[in-house]
Amino acid sequence: MVSHFEFGGVVLEYIRHAGFKVKGTKVIYLDPYQIPKNMEKADLILVTHDHYDHLDLNSIKQIYKEDTVLVAPEGCKLKEIKIQPIKIGQELSFGSVKVKAVPAYNLNKPYHKKGMGVGYVVDIDGVRIYHAGDTDRIPEMKEISVDIALLPVGGTYTMDLKEAIAATKDIKAEFFIPMHYGAIPNTAADVEKFKKEVKNAVIIKPLL
DSSP, X not given: OBSOEEETTEEEEEEETTEEEEESSSEEEESOOSOOTTOOOOSEEEOOOSSTTTSOHHHHHHHOOTTOEEEEETTOOOSSSOOEEEOTTOEEEETTEEEEEXXXXXXXXXXXXXXXXXXXXXXXXXXXXXXXXXOOOXXXXXXXXXXXXXXXXXXXXXXBHHHHHHHTTTSBOSEEEEESOSSSTTOOOOHHHHHHHSTTBOOBOOOO
């Protein structure tokens, strides 16, 4: 288990749950949730869907500054902060960063219907990162080709550990990092098993 992961000059920190900080020439947060105080302000915040543990207003306020851009699917609403909406298949550019929304949904669970939320493929400084969002192992994963894939493993609301390990066979990525485990009830997972069974798995210790 490592405190952070660096690839191609881009540094990833795992906050907790589905929350990550990605730092290159810009500072990006994905699904920041219950983040520590005094974290670096964001240039870009990406939210996958409107559930409280992903669209966390308190965390967003902590890292938001005057020129921060908040991107989220159209179902996400905040009164205090303007949201740049994004649809599945749409790509947005922010200087050195390109963001594409990709499908994320449950196949046999009621929590995340198709079209409700998104995953993201983020290209920052030439490093491509896939944040799968809250999803099961879906057919569209076979179209993902990135350097780093961030995959939920906690089950109940998303893929469980077994499904996530299988999904690594679908996704073309050099490194695989598990997420969405242990922070809320019914999401426990043995990530050491993920590391054992997945080539080039990286386990990042959560900040919280």
